[in-house]
Amino acid sequence: MKDLEAVARYLGGELDAEAEATFERHLFDEPELAQAAAWLLHVGDALVAHAAAGPLVPVLTSAELDAIEAAGTRVLHCRSENGSLHATIPSDVELVIARLELDLHDVERVDVAFVSPAGVAYWMVHEAPIARDRREVIVACSAHVALATGDLRIRVTDLDGRVRGDFLLTSTRA
Amino acid sequence: MSSTDDSNEAAVCERWLPAARIFARRRLGGAGDDVAQEAMLVGLRALRAGEVSVDEMGAYLLGVCRNLARAQQRRDARRDALLQRWVPPRMSGAEAIPIDRARLLGCLSRLTARARDVVIRTFVNDEDGPEIAAALGMTNTNVRVTRLRALVMLHACMNRGPDS
Numbered sequence: 001m002k003d004l005e006a007v008a009r010y011l012g013g014e015l016d017a018e019a020e021a022t023f024e025r026h027l028f029d030e031p032e033l034a035q036a037a038a039w040l041l042h043v044g045d046a047l048v049a050h051a052a053a054g055p056l057v058p059v060l061t062s063a064e065l066d067a068i069e070a071a072g073t074r075v076l077h078c079r080s081e082n083g084s085l086h087a088t089i090p091s092d093v094e095l096v097i098a099r100l101e102l103d104l105h106d107v108e109r110v111d112v113a114f115v116s117p118a119g120v121a122y123w124m125v126h127e128a129p130i131a132r133d134r135r136e137v138i139v140a141c142s143a144h145v146a147l148a149t150g151d152l153r154i155r156v157t158d159l160d161g162r163v164r165g166d167f168l169l170t171s172t173r174a
Numbered sequence: 175m176s177s178t179d180d181s182n183e184a185a186v187c188e189r190w191l192p193a194a195r196i197f198a199r200r201r202l203g204g205a206g207d208d209v210a211q212e213a214m215l216v217g218l219r220a221l222r223a224g225e226v227s228v229d230e231m232g233a234y235l236l237g238v239c240r241n242l243a244r245a246q247q248r249r250d251a252r253r254d255a256l257l258q259r260w261v262p263p264r265m266s267g268a269e270a271i272p273i274d275r276a277r278l279l280g281c282l283s284r285l286t287a288r289a290r291d292v293v294i295r296t297f298v299n300d301e302d303g304p305e306i307a308a309a310l311g312m313t314n315t316n317v318r319v320t321r322l323r324a325l326v327m328l329h330a331c332m333n334r335g336p337d338s
Contacts, residue, residue, distance in 0.1 A: 004329065005322040011200055012302045027193045028232035038192035039329065041199065044297040046278055051298045057283050057290065109287060123280060127287035 003036035054095065059112050059128035060138045065097065083167050089143050090174040096146045098139040100156060102165045104130050107158045112137060115153040127159070146171040183218050186228060190214065190235050201243040209246050213238045281331035289324035296321060
C-alpha cells in the first residue's frame with residue numbers, strides 16, 4: 001500500500017528531482033507500482049468529474065451550500081418541522097436541500113445515515129459538518145434521486161452514537 | 175501478425191500503459207493521456223520491428239515518455255503563447271470515467287472528516303502536501319500519513335463495497 005502513497009506524492013509534485021527520477025525508473029520496472037498508479041488515476045479522475053457535477057459528500061457546510069448556489073445550481077430548500085420535511089420538486093430543480101433543524105450546540109460533528117424503510121443504514125456520512133450558526137445539518141440530494149426514492153429517512157447521531165434526530169424526507173414532483 | 179504477437183502486445187499495454195499514463199499526467203496534466211497512448215504506439219512498433227524485446231520494454235518506454243513529454247511541453251508552450259495572444263480562456267468538460275460512482279462516493283463518505291478533506295484537496299483541488307498542511311494546520315508528515323491511511327481505506331472499501 002506504500003505504492004499508493006508513492007504515486008500520490010509523485011503526482012502531487014512532492015518529490016525532489018533525484019527522488020522523482022528514481023520513482024520513474026521504478027514506475028516502469030515494477031508492475032505493482034503501475035497498478036497503484038492506474039487505480040489512483042481512476043479515483044482521481046472520477047472525483048474531479050463528480051465534483052464538477054455536484055457535491056462529493058451529501059452533507060454540506062453553509063459555505064459549500066453558498067458556493068453551490070453561487071455556481072447557478074437550481075436548488076429547492078425544505079426545512080424540517082417536527083421531524084418531517086416535504087419537497088415538491090419542479091422539473092428544473094437539480095438539487096434538494098434538506099435543512100434538518102437540531103440542537104447540536106454540544107457537538108462538533110455528527111454521523112448522518114440514510115436509512116431504508118427496514119431501518120438499515122445504506123449510506124453513511126461519518127463526521128459530517130454542522131452548520132453551527134444555524135443549528136442545522138444541511139443534506140443535499142439530487143432531485144432525481146429524491147424523486148426515485150420517494151421517502152428518505154435521515155438519522156443524525158453524535159460521535160458517541162446517541163441519536164440526535166430522525167427525519168423523514170418525502171418528495172413528489174410539482 | 176500472429177495471435178501470439180497480439181497477446182504479447184496486449185500484455186505490454188496492460189503492463190506499461192498505467193506507468194506511461196501516470197508519468198505523462200505528472201508532466202502534462204490531463205493532456206498527458208494522449209502522450210501515454212502515443213508512447214505505447216512507439217513501443218509496440220519497436221517491438222514489432224524487433225528493435226526492442228519485452229524485457230527491455232520498461233526502460234525503452236521510460237525514454238520514449240521522456241522524449242514525448244518534452245516535445246509536448248515545447249508544443250504546449252508555443253500553443254499557450256498563441257492562445258494567450260489570440261483566444262479567450264476556455265473551460266474543458268469533465269471526462270467520463272468508468273468507475274462505480276455510488277461506491278466511490280459511499281466510500282469517501284465513510285472516511286473521517288480530516289481524511290476526506292485531505293483526499294479532496296489532493297485530487298480535486300490539486301493541492302500539494304505543504305499546501306494542505308498549511309490549510310489544515312497539520313505537519314507535512316501528518317498529511318502524508320493521513321493521505322496514505324485514507325487511500326488504503328478507500329482502496330479496501332472500493333474493493334468490498336461501502337456497506338460491508
